[in-house]
Amino acid sequence: MTLKAYIITRSLLALPMTIFLLSVVFIIVRILPGNPIDLILGPHATPEMKTILAQRLGLDIPIYLQYLHYIAGVFQGNLGKSMHTGIPISQEILQYFPNTVVLAVAAMFVALAIGIPLGVLASQRFSKTEDIIVRLFGATVYVIPVFWLGMILQLVFGVYLRIFPVAGIGPLPSKSLTGLYILDFLLVGDLQGFAKSISYLVMPAFTLGLIISGVFMRLTRTYMVETMRQDYTVAAVSRGLRKQTIIYKYALRNALLPLVTMIGLEIAGLLAGAVLTEVTFSWPGLGTYLVSRIGLRDYPAVQGCIVFFAVIVIVVSFIVDLTYAYLDPRVRL
Amino acid sequence: MLLNVINLKKYFPVEKSFIEKLITKTKSFVHAVDDISFSIRKKEIFGLVGESGCGKSTTGRLCIGLIEPTDGKIFFDGCEISSLAKRELKKLRKKIQMIFQDPTASLNPKMRIGEAISRPLKIQGNYSKQEIKVEVLQALDTVALTPPENFYHRYPYELSGGQRQRAVIARSLVLKPEFVVADEPIAMIDVSVRAQIMDLIENLRKGRQMTFLLITHDLASARYLCDRIAIMYAGKIVEIGFKNELFTNPQHPYTKALLSAVPVPDPKHKIDRIIIGGEVPSLINPPKGCRFNPRCPYAETVCQTVEPILDKVGDEHYVACIPKPFYKK
Amino acid sequence: MTTSIRKIPAIKRFLVGDVAKRMVATGIVILAFIIGLNVLAPYLTPNKPTGARADGQLFRPFQEPSKDHIMGTNDIGLDIYTRVLYGGRVPLLVATFSTLFALLLGVPLGLLSGYLGGFLDKLISLIMDSLFAFPGLILAIAITAMIGPSILNTAAAIAVIYVPVFFRVVRSQVLSIKELLYVEAAKSIGESTLSIVFRYILPNTIPGILVILSMGFADAILIEAGLSFIGLSTVVPPDASWGLDVAIGRNYLLSGSWWIITFPGIMLIFATLGFSLISEGLNDLMNPKLSE
Numbered sequence: 001m002t003l004k005a006y007i008i009t010r011s012l013l014a015l016p017m018t019i020f021l022l023s024v025v026f027i028i029v030r031i032l033p034g035n036p037i038d039l040i041l042g043p044h045a046t047p048e049m050k051t052i053l054a055q056r057l058g059l060d061i062p063i064y065l066q067y068l069h070y071i072a073g074v075f076q077g078n079l080g081k082s083m084h085t086g087i088p089i090s091q092e093i094l095q096y097f098p099n100t101v102v103l104a105v106a107a108m109f110v111a112l113a114i115g116i117p118l119g120v121l122a123s124q125r126f127s128k129t130e131d132i133i134v135r136l137f138g139a140t141v142y143v144i145p146v147f148w149l150g151m152i153l154q155l156v157f158g159v160y161l162r163i164f165p166v167a168g169i170g171p172l173p174s175k176s177l178t179g180l181y182i183l184d185f186l187l188v189g190d191l192q193g194f195a196k197s198i199s200y201l202v203m204p205a206f207t208l209g210l211i212i213s214g215v216f217m218r219l220t221r222t223y224m225v226e227t228m229r230q231d232y233t234v235a236a237v238s239r240g241l242r243k244q245t246i247i248y249k250y251a252l253r254n255a256l257l258p259l260v261t262m263i264g265l266e267i268a269g270l271l272a273g274a275v276l277t278e279v280t281f282s283w284p285g286l287g288t289y290l291v292s293r294i295g296l297r298d299y300p301a302v303q304g305c306i307v308f309f310a311v312i313v314i315v316v317s318f319i320v321d322l323t324y325a326y327l328d329p330r331v332r333l
Numbered sequence: 334m335l336l337n338v339i340n341l342k343k344y345f346p347v348e349k350s351f352i353e354k355l356i357t358k359t360k361s362f363v364h365a366v367d368d369i370s371f372s373i374r375k376k377e378i379f380g381l382v383g384e385s386g387c388g389k390s391t392t393g394r395l396c397i398g399l400i401e402p403t404d405g406k407i408f409f410d411g412c413e414i415s416s417l418a419k420r421e422l423k424k425l426r427k428k429i430q431m432i433f434q435d436p437t438a439s440l441n442p443k444m445r446i447g448e449a450i451s452r453p454l455k456i457q458g459n460y461s462k463q464e465i466k467v468e469v470l471q472a473l474d475t476v477a478l479t480p481p482e483n484f485y486h487r488y489p490y491e492l493s494g495g496q497r498q499r500a501v502i503a504r505s506l507v508l509k510p511e512f513v514v515a516d517e518p519i520a521m522i523d524v525s526v527r528a529q530i531m532d533l534i535e536n537l538r539k540g541r542q543m544t545f546l547l548i549t550h551d552l553a554s555a556r557y558l559c560d561r562i563a564i565m566y567a568g569k570i571v572e573i574g575f576k577n578e579l580f581t582n583p584q585h586p587y588t589k590a591l592l593s594a595v596p597v598p599d600p601k602h603k604i605d606r607i608i609i610g611g612e613v614p615s616l617i618n619p620p621k622g623c624r625f626n627p628r629c630p631y632a633e634t635v636c637q638t639v640e641p642i643l644d645k646v647g648d649e650h651y652v653a654c655i656p657k658p659f660y661k662k
Numbered sequence: 663m664t665t666s667i668r669k670i671p672a673i674k675r676f677l678v679g680d681v682a683k684r685m686v687a688t689g690i691v692i693l694a695f696i697i698g699l700n701v702l703a704p705y706l707t708p709n710k711p712t713g714a715r716a717d718g719q720l721f722r723p724f725q726e727p728s729k730d731h732i733m734g735t736n737d738i739g740l741d742i743y744t745r746v747l748y749g750g751r752v753p754l755l756v757a758t759f760s761t762l763f764a765l766l767l768g769v770p771l772g773l774l775s776g777y778l779g780g781f782l783d784k785l786i787s788l789i790m791d792s793l794f795a796f797p798g799l800i801l802a803i804a805i806t807a808m809i810g811p812s813i814l815n816t817a818a819a820i821a822v823i824y825v826p827v828f829f830r831v832v833r834s835q836v837l838s839i840k841e842l843l844y845v846e847a848a849k850s851i852g853e854s855t856l857s858i859v860f861r862y863i864l865p866n867t868i869p870g871i872l873v874i875l876s877m878g879f880a881d882a883i884l885i886e887a888g889l890s891f892i893g894l895s896t897v898v899p900p901d902a903s904w905g906l907d908v909a910i911g912r913n914y915l916l917s918g919s920w921w922i923i924t925f926p927g928i929m930l931i932f933a934t935l936g937f938s939l940i941s942e943g944l945n946d947l948m949n950p951k952l953s954e
Contacts, residue, residue, distance in 0.1 A: 029808060132681065143934035147908070152927070269797065276799070279891065280912075294803070306800065442866065452851060453852070456857075
């Protein structure tokens with residue numbers, strides 16, 4: 001199959017996927033037991049109050065019409081208005097989302113910076129003590145609750161040692177240009193502000209990155225070990241190539257392709273972890289937004305937020321698949 | 334005749350991806366079995382010989398009703414297999430069984446030998462627990478897995494390759510079938526135990542009056558066991574005949590080539606070897622005319638256009654070759 | 663020379679096999695320890711399951727670990743050691759129910775979809791892949807927020823995440839198993855579809871299912887704790903649950919009350935580690951090539 005044909009097939013797949021996930025969100029919010037109106041108004045609401053709220057939320061029309069309105073709205077980028085603030089939800093989301101992106105990207109860097117070297121080390125000391133220690137490390141970081149690790153770091157580096165700020169995102173730049181505040185600092189030339197915001201970023205990014213690093217460590221190790229056993233690697237060894245050359249030119253390079261896919265697949269895990277990390281560090285991202293709106297019973301906002309996550313996941317998995325197909329023609333078969 | 338195969342065809346559709354289906358409308362097929370006919374007598378061991386991929390295993394599966402033919406008919410004892418409903422097919426399984434090539438792969442690793450052998454009885458129903466146990470132990474005994482009680486509770490991994498194949502044979506014998514299709518029964522087992530399995534088949538034919546369709550790529554074992562042999566090439570039968578006739582007086586160039594590849598344990602023996610070049614043709618687009626013509630050293634122009642049919646050249650000896658270069662008048 | 667070449671891999675294989683077995687054994691010991699603590703809790707502490715004194719009175723709040731309270735007391739004066747002992751009940755129950763739900767739904771669907779193939783398979787796979795791609799925790803948050811947290815509700819929300827995991831593993835195994843000769847042999851002796859699926863295919867997928875099962879337990883414990891942390895706790899104070907206690911401790915972090923979060927957190931890690939060690943070890947034992 002040509003790349004073009006693959007893109008077409010894959011796009012055709014993305015549409016039903018989107019509709020399905022949107023339907024899942026709809027089912028969760030509208031159809032599962034637990035009517036938003038009852039949840040918002042509590043048990044003592046009068047029928048009149050319920051009717052008024054139902055009208056405001058657009059819940060007074062037949063369920064299939066609600067569904068169609070909702071799907072049509074999502075495709076137009078309309079997620080409704082927040083009950084709490086009255087602001088369009090898409091606008092609110094776009095305000096919080098860049099902060100999540102900053103955290104997620106930083107955490108991904110941390111994860112790769114920890115995971116890949118440890119994976120290389122484990123594969124080189126295969127089945128020896130170092131390997132077992134690294135694997136144990138990988139198994140352990142996977143099971144640490146991310147919020148607990150965050151809190152322990154807050155205690156040690158924020159409360160006791162006072163090296164990093166305990167929580168928050170720090171000061172924001174004077175002007176918002178790109179939406180990504182950290183880039184804006186550099187663009188307006190505010191290096192001091194940049195340094196300060198980095199100090200706020202260190203702990204949340206490290207917390208989330210460490211938890212995810214285990215996946216990359218394991219993957220690097222597996223692929224390195226596999227490549228080192230391949231005939232062409234053995235042939236390279238027998239030709240007398242230096243060990244370093246073999247490790248970095250042959251083995252690591254082969255491990256990079258699956259790593260690229262893994263980065264894409266981990267976006268889901270990253271977003272989930274980001275929700276908890278954000279709450280832990282009072283980081284004003286999408287996760288904090290979601291959780292605070294759950295607390296405020298702002299159901300349109302909760303629904304909009306989940307829809308947004310769904311769209312992100314679909315877009316990212318689409319991009320990942322295309323990248324992979326571009327890099328590895330076998331996928332297209 | 335116990336089994337009659339008439340103009341049997343089996344085409345497998347070639348799997349296409351979603352996009353390809355949209356772009357092209359033409360369907361392509363693998364012509365695995367393309368119009369073959371033969372019949373097997375009661376108490377006969379009939380050999381079907383050919384290279385891998387020539388359609389001989391597909392023929393075997395068709396003969397027991399495991400897959401449905403695209404066209405053509407198979408009559409077993411007068412009843413047509415492909416027209417049978419599920420319930421009738423189940424009854425037929427009492428009479429027809431199959432032995433597969435790889436004994437390790439044809440046993441469920443999570444099922445004890447006794448259970449595996451008892452399944453055919455349980456599927457047929459009408460047997461009490463007591464009867465089932467007796468039958469299973471007897472079947473184990475027949476295939477010389479003795480003492481049978483010892484093997485009853487074992488898992489396949491606790492058996493050797495030869496023992497596993499005997500367990501597989503026991504499973505196919507437990508219903509006392511009349512006809513067994515044996516698909517390369519000795520190909521995957523140690524050379525040292527092959528003779529035992531071949532003797533077992535021979536004894537079953539003599540003792541139980543059973544009929545076998547032996548599918549093999551190995552002419553030597555076919556010569557040892559079979560009464561008559563059919564040679565298959567690219568989905569077609571090119572030659573059928575009695576074993577001795579076929580080995581001493583082969584008519585088809587392909588048969589001749591196969592025979593000359595069989596080593597003869599006699600240093601003085603000289604043979605005029607026929608070495609064929611090229612490769613087995615694609616079964617998706619088989620060559621026009623005689624399928625063997627691109628590789629045949631005796632091919633004439635007629636061979637490229639006219640498809641040969643089986644011609645009688647001797648006593649029950651048929652060959653599908655137009656020039657018949659070895660035919661002595 | 664020849665002997666040394668042959669020996670090394672054998673020794674390595676032995677070592678690796680040993681590591682995998684040790685992982686499973688360690689996991690089982692950890693779990694036995696945690697379940698033991700839960701069962702023996704009444705004998706290990708004189709206090710009530712909430713951490714209050716046997717007569718219902720509270721202790722002095724915010725006590726640091728001491729001889730009387732080896733893990734200190736929390737914000738309202740409940741003994742943390744006692745709460746740690748009893749606090750595993752809720753997460754373990756939620757994990758058990760959720761993996762059970764997911765197993766009962768995901769495994770049959772995977773068997774069916776993989777064995778039958780065709781349009782049905784494509785449809786179910788698309789649905790499962792979409793669900794699988796979605797961040798599990800966020801899905802669980804959404805469901806729990808709507809139906810309200812309780813042991814069964816939370817378990818159901820987590821199960822939704824794990825159904826596609828069971829489905830995918832079982833389906834892919836079925837796809838490879840159904841091409842094996844013993845399935846064809848089963849057809850040749852006249853086995854029915856149902857019998858083939860349950861007698862010949864299912865038993866051979868069980869090792870894979872076990873790996874996912876113990877991984878599911880680990881994830882469910884983590885997700886239950888995560889839900890507690892963001893305010894969707896399965897139980898309400900003063901009932902004890904590790905996740906809830908960590909969430910409570912967050913409010914007193916700045917005052918340096920480290921003990922409130924530390925001990926329940928360690929128990930969470932312990933429990934999750936137990937399950938994930940079993941899962942890892944089983945996986946290694948199943949695929950010796952990858953783990954070597």
